Amino acid sequence: xxxxxxxxxxxxxxxxxxxxxxxxxxxxxxxxxxxxxxxxxxxxxxxxxxxxxxxxxxxxxxxxxxxxxxxxxxxxxxxxxxxxxxxxxxxxxxxxxxxxxxxxxxxxxxxxxxxxxxxxxxxxxxxxxxxxxxxxxxxxxxxxxxxxxxxxxxxxxxxxxxxxxxxxxxxxxxxxxxxxxxxxxxxxxxxxxxxxxxxxxxxxxxxxxxxxxxxxxxxxxxxxxxxxxxxxxxxxxxxxxxxxxxxxxxxxxxxxxxxxxxxxxxxxxxxxxxxxxxxxxxxxxxxxxxxxxxxxxxxxxxxxxxxxxxxxxxxxxxxxxxxxxxxxxxxxxxxxxx
Amino acid sequence: xxxxxxxxxxxxxxxxxxxxxxxxxxxxxxxxxxxxxxxxxxxxxxxxxxxxxxxxxxxxxxxxxxxxxxxxxxxxxxxxxxxxxxxxxxxxxxxxxxxxxxxxxxxxxxxxxxxxxxxxxxxxxxxxxxxxxxxxxxxxxxxxxxxxxxxxxxxxxxxxxxxxxxxxxxxxxxxxxxxxxxxxxxxxxxxxxxxxxxxxxxxxxxxxxxxxxxxxxxxxxxxxxxxxxxxxxxxxxxxxxxxxxxxxxxxxxxxxxxxxxxxxxxxxxxxxxxxxxxxxxxxxxxxxxxxxxxxxxxxxxxxxxxxxxxxxxxxxxxxxxxxxxxxxxxxxxxxxxx
DNA sequence: CACTGGCACTCGGATTGTGAGAGTGCCAAG
DNA sequence: CTTGGCACTCTCACAATCCGAGTGCCAGTG
Numbered sequence: 001x002x003x004x005x006x007x008x009x010x011x012x013x014x015x016x017x018x019x020x021x022x023x024x025x026x027x028x029x030x031x032x033x034x035x036x037x038x039x040x041x042x043x044x045x046x047x048x049x050x051x052x053x054x055x056x057x058x059x060x061x062x063x064x065x066x067x068x069x070x071x072x073x074x075x076x077x078x079x080x081x082x083x084x085x086x087x088x089x090x091x092x093x094x095x096x097x098x099x100x101x102x103x104x105x106x107x108x109x110x111x112x113x114x115x116x117x118x119x120x121x122x123x124x125x126x127x128x129x130x131x132x133x134x135x136x137x138x139x140x141x142x143x144x145x146x147x148x149x150x151x152x153x154x155x156x157x158x159x160x161x162x163x164x165x166x167x168x169x170x171x172x173x174x175x176x177x178x179x180x181x182x183x184x185x186x187x188x189x190x191x192x193x194x195x196x197x198x199x200x201x202x203x204x205x206x207x208x209x210x211x212x213x214x215x216x217x218x219x220x221x222x223x224x225x226x227x228x229x230x231x232x233x234x235x236x237x238x239x240x241x242x243x244x245x246x247x248x249x250x251x252x253x254x255x256x257x258x259x260x261x262x263x264x265x266x267x268x269x270x271x272x273x274x275x276x277x278x279x280x281x282x283x284x285x286x287x288x289x290x291x292x293x294x295x296x297x298x299x300x301x302x303x304x305x306x307x308x309x310x311x312x313x314x315x316x317x318x319x320x321x322x323x324x325x326x327x328x329x330x331x332x333x334x335x336x337x338x
Numbered sequence: 339x340x341x342x343x344x345x346x347x348x349x350x351x352x353x354x355x356x357x358x359x360x361x362x363x364x365x366x367x368x369x370x371x372x373x374x375x376x377x378x379x380x381x382x383x384x385x386x387x388x389x390x391x392x393x394x395x396x397x398x399x400x401x402x403x404x405x406x407x408x409x410x411x412x413x414x415x416x417x418x419x420x421x422x423x424x425x426x427x428x429x430x431x432x433x434x435x436x437x438x439x440x441x442x443x444x445x446x447x448x449x450x451x452x453x454x455x456x457x458x459x460x461x462x463x464x465x466x467x468x469x470x471x472x473x474x475x476x477x478x479x480x481x482x483x484x485x486x487x488x489x490x491x492x493x494x495x496x497x498x499x500x501x502x503x504x505x506x507x508x509x510x511x512x513x514x515x516x517x518x519x520x521x522x523x524x525x526x527x528x529x530x531x532x533x534x535x536x537x538x539x540x541x542x543x544x545x546x547x548x549x550x551x552x553x554x555x556x557x558x559x560x561x562x563x564x565x566x567x568x569x570x571x572x573x574x575x576x577x578x579x580x581x582x583x584x585x586x587x588x589x590x591x592x593x594x595x596x597x598x599x600x601x602x603x604x605x606x607x608x609x610x611x612x613x614x615x616x617x618x619x620x621x622x623x624x625x626x627x628x629x630x631x632x633x634x635x636x637x638x639x640x641x642x643x644x645x646x647x648x649x650x651x652x653x654x655x656x657x658x659x660x661x662x663x664x665x666x667x668x669x670x671x672x673x674x675x676x
Numbered sequence: 677c678a679c680t681g682g683c684a685c686t687c688g689g690a691t692t693g694t695g696a697g698a699g700t701g702c703c704a705a706g
Numbered sequence: 707c708t709t710g711g712c713a714c715t716c717t718c719a720c721a722a723t724c725c726g727a728g729t730g731c732c733a734g735t736g
Contacts, residue, residue, distance in 0.1 A: 025728050038680050043729070061687045061728045101499060139473050139489065149487060149495070151477065157487070157497050161439060235573065236591035249587075253574035363699050376709055381700070399699045399716045 008035065009045045010054055011078040014066050018317050023063035068280035068314065071292070075277050075318050082319040084327045088116065092328060096335045102126075102155030106231055109308065109332050114234025116324045119312035120256065121234045122295070124266055126154035126305035126336065128226040129190040136184065138177050138214065140170070148217050152189070154305055154336050158227070162217045165209060172207050176214065189222040228306075230262040241313040251287035256311075261285055265293045266307040272297040272333055275322050280314045290314060294321050298329040300337040308332065346373065347383045348392055349416040352404050356655050361401035406618035406652065409630070413615050413656050420657040422665045426454065430666060434673045440464075440493030444569055447646065447670050452572025454662045457650035458594065459572045460633070462604055464492035464643035464674065466564040467528040474522065476515050476552065478508070486555050490527070492643055492674050496565070500555045503547060510545050514552065527560045566644075568600040579651040589625035594649075599623055603631045604645040610635040610671055613660050618652045628652060632659050636667040638675040646670065 012033040016024040026039040026046060035042060046064055049055045054070035057063070066074065084092075095112055099105040106123050113121035131152035139147040146162040183199065184192050196218070200211045221227075235256065238249060255261045265283060267276060278293045288311075295309030308329055310321055350371040354362040364377040364384060373380065384402055387393045392408035395401070404412065422430075433450055437443040444461050451459035469490035477485040484500040521537065522530050534556070538549045573594065576587060593599045603621060605614060616631040626649075633647030646667055648659055 023728095027728075039728095040680055040682090040730095041678080044679085047730080057729085059687065060685090061726085063728070101497065134479060135477050135485075137475055137477050137487070139475050139487075141472060141489070147473075147489065147495075149475070149477075151479070151485060157485075157495070159439065159495050233595060236588050236595065239588040239591065250574050250577040253577065257571055257574065361699095365699075377699095378701095378709055378711090379707085382708085385701075395700085397716060398714090399697085401699070 005035070005037070006045045006049060007073075007078060008033075009042055010049055010066070010070060011074060013046075013049075013055060013064060014070065014074045014078070017065050018315055021315065023058055023065050025063035028063075065315075068282065071279045071314060071318070072282075075279070079319045081275070081326065082323040084116075084323055088324075089327060089331075092116070092331050096331050099335065102157075102336070105155075105332065105335055109328065110231050110233040113308065113310060113325070113328055114237060116328070117234075117310045117312070117321050118240070119234060119237050119310045119316070119321065120232060122230055122232050122262055122266055122293075122307075122309045122311060123332075124263070124269075124306035124308065125229040125231075126152070126156055127228060127269060128152070128156065128158070128222055130188070130269075130303070130305060131156065132186060132188050133184045133192070134186075136177070136180050136218070138173055138180075140173065146214070148214065148221070150218070150221060158221055160217045160221050162213055164213060172203070172210060176203075176207075176211060180214075192222050193219055228259075228263055230259060230266065232256055232262065237312070241315075248287070248290065252291065255285055255287050261288075265311065266295050266309050269297045269304045269307045271302055272299045272304050272329060273326060275326060276309075277318065277322070292316050292318075294318070294325055296322075296325050296329045298333040298336075300333055305333065305336065343373070343375070344383045344387060345411075345416060346371075347380055348387055348404070348408060349412060351384075351387075351393060351402060352408065352412045352416070355403050356653055359653065361396055361403050363401035366401075403653075406620065409617045409652060409656070410620075413617065417657045419613070419664065420661040422454075422661055426662075427665060427669075430454070430669050434669050437673065440495075440674070443493075443670065443673055447666065448569050448571040451646065451648060451663070451666055452575060454666070455572075455648045455650070455659050456578070457572060457575050457648045457654070457659065458570060460568055460570050460600055460604055460631075460645075460647040460649060462601070462607075462644035462646065463567040463569075464490070464494055465566060465607060466490070466494065466496070466560055468526070468607075468641070468643060469494065470524060470526050471522045471530070472524075474515070474518050474556070476511055476518075478511065484552070486552065486559070488556070488559060496559055498555050498559050500551055502551060510541070510548065514541070514545075514549060518552075530560055531557055566597075566601055568597060568604065570594060570600065575650070579653075586625070586628065590629065593623055593625050599626075603649065604633050604647050607635045607642045607645045609640055610637045610642050610667060611664060613664060614647075615656065615660070630654050630656075632656070632663055634660075634663050634667045636671040636674075638671055643671065643674060 012029055013024050016029065016032060026042040029042055030039050046055065050064065053067060054073060055064040056067050058065065092112060096105065096108055099108050106125060110121045110123045113123065131154045134153050135151045137149040139149060141147050144164050146164055148160045148162055150158045179202065184195055187195060196215055199215065200208055203211050235253065238252060264285060270276065273296065275294065275296045280292060281289045283293055290313065291311055292314050293309055293311050295307050297304035297307050299305040308325065310325055350367055351362050354367065354370060364380040367380055368377050384393065388402065391405060392411060393402040394405050396403065430450060434443065434446055437446050444463060448459045448461040451461065469492045472491050473489045475487040477487060479485050482502050484502055486498045486500055488496045517540065522533055525533060534553055537553065538546055541549050573591065576590060602623060608614065611634065614633045618630060619627045621631055628651065629649055630652050631647055631649050633645050635642035635645050637643040646663065648663055
């Protein structure tokens with residue numbers, strides 16, 4: 001029995017099953033795909049594929065459906081990313097070009113992704129400690145508080161309130177602001193900790209308290225408790241696939257409300273354009289064992305800002321999803337690189 | 339036939355139906371509530387209530403369920419808000435006290451609300467033009483751009499990018515920043531337009547371009563295109579009530595992804611503590627005709643910052659929801675008033 | 677040796693029929 | 707006005723049945 005044909009059969013099964021949602025049997029298989037052999041032959045191949053764990057039958061007299069392992073093989077070796085059509089690309093382009101600030105870009109991206117992939121879209125804000133400082137601002141709020149505003153080159157604006165001991169800090173503030181900016185603006189946030197190492201020494205001892213409070217908050221913002229955000233959209237698309245998530249829509253929705261889970265699903269940001277696929281139980285969130293996640297990094301050049309991704313039923317059109325996702329990622333990266 | 343007893347019957351029906359989810363018949367009604375009359379009598383009352391449109395029967399041999407009109411009467415005249423227990427209040431208190439900034443307060447509130455009411459929670463950020471200016475900051479970004487950062491007394495931080503003609507604006511910037519703050523800080527945002535009316539005259543003509551660009555963006559931020567945000571959470575709670583939204587979960591989820599719809603649902607912010615209830619088709623979003631929205635304002639004193647609310651099936655425990663909602667609103671208002 | 681046609685077998689899903697139970701409306705009597 | 711009684715209706719649950727899709731296996735063929 002030819003191994004090559006067996007793979008061809010697997011591909012056909014995946015494609016048919018994804019398209020129709022019905023378990024696919026040997027007969028329709030030879031009808032719809034020109035395999036050049038009879039259904040009995042295909043049956044033998046299918047039996048072999050089942051033994052090897054690539055497909056399984058829901059019950060005796062139904063067709064076969066791919067297993068997670070089957071999808072994995074399909075994604076890795078049997079499919080190629082399906083690029084978007086030029087009109088689709090243009091639509092994405094113009095839609096993203098209309099954005100006015102980072103929040104707008106992220107919001108538009110999530111809606112866009114949900115729309116073109118018809119799945120749940122996940123969009124992560126540019127990761128803080130991969131960005132560079134564009135500016136740090138210190139705004140006095142009343143007498144005892146200071147608002148630290150940090151602006152990054154990717155357009156993120158982070159704020160933290162700093163509580164101070166009473167006292168008139170106006171005088172030193174301008175100095176502090178200017179020195180701090182000279183020191184760290186243009187630098188990567190991940191380098192900030194070492195840069196500010198002996199920063200406090202440049203100030204008279206009387207001001208050390210203030211300076212240290214500011215530095216502490218700054219470091220907390222960028223290093224200790226960097227706030228990574230993921231926005232999601234298109235949850236309504238989950239209902240379309242209610243057969244896939246039998247009665248388990250609830251846990252899925254619950255899981256998606258946890259930022260931690262979303263970050264976990266998107267995984268570590270890799271290089272832009274390297275697409276990551278987690279199929280079924282491969283993702284580590286157990287209530288999401290019936291779901292697949294496709295993710296990809298976006299950024300400038302080969303430097304990744306963060307990840308965007310899509311979550312859907314295991315039975316998903318992987319080639320199309322991957323194509324759409326990487327196209328969107330490219331445009332988002334571009335939109336943020338100006 | 340006593341009108342009073344009829345109302346008592348309606349109340350009993352609403353309470354039973356909300357508790358069990360099953361249409362309620364005359365027999366269980368007299369068993370579970372001590373109405374002091376026989377089931378036949380209740381049947382007569384029920385027939386009358388049905389004629390008047392307060393209840394209806396899904397089919398001949400089932401019990402009755404309240405109509406929208408029935409719930410309306412129940413909410414208006416037959417129920418009283420059920421206050422939370424002291425331990426619940428304490429839990430809310432301490433949970434909200436842990437918040438560090440506005441975003442955190444909003445995020446915590448939405449999770450809290452979703453949790454205590456077991457419904458979908460809606461939380462609106464403090465409305466911009468009801469807040470006052472705490473500080474305006476102008477941050478130069480490169481040579482041709484300026485970031486306008488507006489901080490309000492409710493903790494909102496809005497940013498807008500301003501594109502400038504080339505030129506060195508450093509000199510005038512400090513002056514502009516200081517004058518602008520003197521002029522508008524502490525003032526209500528809604529008063530800003532009239533305040534800045536002749537502001538530009540104080541500057542030499544050479545700088546009018548810059549000043550006017552800044553003012554234009556400021557006005558756009560506060561007046562023309564104020565960005566009102568609503569966050570929502572607890573959508574997983576919708577699945578619990580899948581009988582209520584028969585197959586219509588999809589349109590509900592879709593509607594909830596539209597900011598405009600959310601704002602519409604919450605309605606105009608009224609005085610804090612005046613609870614608003616929209617039952618079934620009373621809300622103007624047609625795909626949400628099977629849902630009820632309970633909302634209430636939060637704020638400081640009798641000044642409302644914005645609304646928070648809850649969306650759930652028409653068959654909802656209104657007294658409990660209203661109690662929880664107004665308690666949360668009180669604590670949120672307090673948390674933001676410091 | 678790989679492929680094919682044929683055939684018996686299995687099993688799930690749809691359909692239909694039946695009965696039980698719940699609830700009603702109405703009526704006549706208290 | 708209230709009540710007990712009764713006939714009626716309708717849904718739901720369950721069982722029995724049937725149909726068809728799909729399989730596995732086997733013997734035959736190039």
